[in-house]
Amino acid sequence: MSDPRIQLLEKNxxxxxxxxxKGILFKDITxxxxxxxxxxxxxxxxxxxxxxxxxxxxVGLESRGFIFGSALAARLGLPFVPARKPGKLPSKxxxxxxxxxYGTDCLxxxxxxxxxxxxxxxVDDLIxxxxxxxxxxxxxxxxxxxxxxxxxxxxxxxxxxRDRLGDSPIESLCVYGGG
Numbered sequence: 001m002s003d004p005r006i007q008l009l010e011k012n013x014x015x016x017x018x019x020x021x022k023g024i025l026f027k028d029i030t031x032x033x034x035x036x037x038x039x040x041x042x043x044x045x046x047x048x049x050x051x052x053x054x055x056x057x058x059v060g061l062e063s064r065g066f067i068f069g070s071a072l073a074a075r076l077g078l079p080f081v082p083a084r085k086p087g088k089l090p091s092k093x094x095x096x097x098x099x100x101x102y103g104t105d106c107l108x109x110x111x112x113x114x115x116x117x118x119x120x121x122x123v124d125d126l127i128x129x130x131x132x133x134x135x136x137x138x139x140x141x142x143x144x145x146x147x148x149x150x151x152x153x154x155x156x157x158x159x160x161x162r163d164r165l166g167d168s169p170i171e172s173l174c175v176y177g178g179g
Contacts, residue, residue, distance in 0.1 A: 005041035012038040049171040053148040055121035065124035081113040083136045098135040107135040116144030126154040130161030
């Protein structure tokens with residue numbers, strides 16, 4: 001039987017048809033964030049499922065990954081590192097450009113964001129095609145750290161984003177379209 005906390009999360013993820021463009025079914029986490037019991041359940045599940053990864057640093061992906069990643073880091077007493085879109089970080093940074101289905105994008109981190117050898121958990125609200133998560137993995141490696149794994153609230157399995165992440169452990173709480 002499914003964990004009732006997963007059912008609570010799914011109940012508080014709203015479908016928005018045709019956003020941001022026609023044909024897309026957007027998974028809106030705003031109701032989950034507005035429901036403290038759901039948000040707490042999400043963090044509990046991440047703690048339980050990711051404990052085996054023995055991460056010592058959390059990276060959150062812009063922007064919704066900041067919400068989940070920073071809260072999880074605070075809960076676990078770990079450092080939090082933001083991975084940002086270009087032009088948002090004030091200090092020296094490393095950058096990775098990556099392919100999207102409709103073009104390219106970039107992701108950056110401060111070059112002193114983590115210790116070499118750190119074990120990093122990369123957190124985001126959603127994995128679709130996996131491009132942003134893949135870019136974060138490249139940045140972590142460039143900084144001399146190791147990706148311990150990934151944690152996502154939502155996985156759109158039909159887009160096969162996890163295939164892009166190689167053999168890194170992946171924890172997705174709510175999986176859609178995996179059948």
